Amino acid sequence: MIKTEDINFYYGDFQAIKNISMEIEPNTVTAFIGPSGCGKSTFLRLFNRMNDLIDGTRLTGNFIIDGQNIYDKSVQVDELRKNIGMVFQKPNPFPKSIFENVAYGLRVNGNNNKKFLEERVEEALKSTALWDEVKDKLKKSAFELSGGQQQRLCIARALAVSPSILLMDEPTSALDPISTSKIEELIFKLKQDYTIVIVTHNMQQAARISDKTGFFMLGELVEYADTKKLFTNPAKTETQNYITGRFG
Numbered sequence: 001m002i003k004t005e006d007i008n009f010y011y012g013d014f015q016a017i018k019n020i021s022m023e024i025e026p027n028t029v030t031a032f033i034g035p036s037g038c039g040k041s042t043f044l045r046l047f048n049r050m051n052d053l054i055d056g057t058r059l060t061g062n063f064i065i066d067g068q069n070i071y072d073k074s075v076q077v078d079e080l081r082k083n084i085g086m087v088f089q090k091p092n093p094f095p096k097s098i099f100e101n102v103a104y105g106l107r108v109n110g111n112n113n114k115k116f117l118e119e120r121v122e123e124a125l126k127s128t129a130l131w132d133e134v135k136d137k138l139k140k141s142a143f144e145l146s147g148g149q150q151q152r153l154c155i156a157r158a159l160a161v162s163p164s165i166l167l168m169d170e171p172t173s174a175l176d177p178i179s180t181s182k183i184e185e186l187i188f189k190l191k192q193d194y195t196i197v198i199v200t201h202n203m204q205q206a207a208r209i210s211d212k213t214g215f216f217m218l219g220e221l222v223e224y225a226d227t228k229k230l231f232t233n234p235a236k237t238e239t240q241n242y243i244t245g246r247f248g
């Protein structure tokens with residue numbers, strides 16, 4: 001369960017996130033949509049404290065995951081990030097073999113048992129529907145895979161360490177339609193085991209795969225509702241204008 005209360009976030013003097021309160025239920029897919037620069041990626045990066053890496057940033061409000069404010073001093077950021085996987089717009093495999101990409105996080109966590117790693121790598125690659133395509137070339141470089149395969153590998157890498165939340169920032173924007181639909185099917189399947197939050201510029205995609213959608217504009221969460229409702233009967237004029245393409 002994720003709950004944000006009055007979240008404000010600043011890059012220096014610039015306020016990128018304004019007073020956002022929302023709740024996300026476990027085992028759901030939540031999509032964030034909105035025009036470029038409205039704060040979707042910034043907000044997503046607050047979930048695993050990735051913005052901590054940027055100098056001069058500041059946050060107010062409560063960001064609660066499973067009952068704990070993740071910005072409390074006592075929180076260990078490494079532990080937090082183990083529980084929250086992230087996948088980016090451009091596939092970013094490590095310059096390692098297919099196997100070692102997926103095993104990476106497990107090794108970092110101190111697991112080096114060969115049999116254990118083999119089992120977990122196979123499981124993660126199966127869950128991203130990549131196993132059959134790569135099982136005979138696990139020792140080959142990840143860069144030999146196609147873009148869509150690389151993205152599924154990155155998802156497998158994120159899943160291998162068994163997070164409970166998976167964050168995805170425009171994970172299909174660099175992919176062709178077939179790879180995109182594979183990833184959409186995958187997201188639909190993964191929500192049985194994970195809570196997924198996805199940023200997308202593709203409104204059809206949000207409508208197809210998400211349970212709830214948040215529409216952002218200028219750092220505010222303008223509307224947050226069941227996806228069906230948001231796309232068929234939005235409460236706000238701004239949402240209506242955006243989803244019908246009358247915006248910008």
Ligand SMILES: Nc1ncnc2c1ncn2[C@@H]1O[C@H](COP(=O)(O)OP(=O)(O)OP(=O)(O)O)[C@@H](O)[C@H]1O
Binds near residue numbers: 038
């Ligand atoms: N590292 C940074 N330092 C300063 N300002 C930033 C930084 N990253 C983002 N911003 C600003 O914060 C605002 C929100 O940016 P963000 O990347 O979250 O938007 P977005 O909704 O993800 O846009 P897009 O759809 O183009 O990816 C923008 O005005 C952007 O210029």
Ligand SMILES: [Mg+2]
Binds near residue numbers: 040041042169
């Ligand atoms: Mg973005």
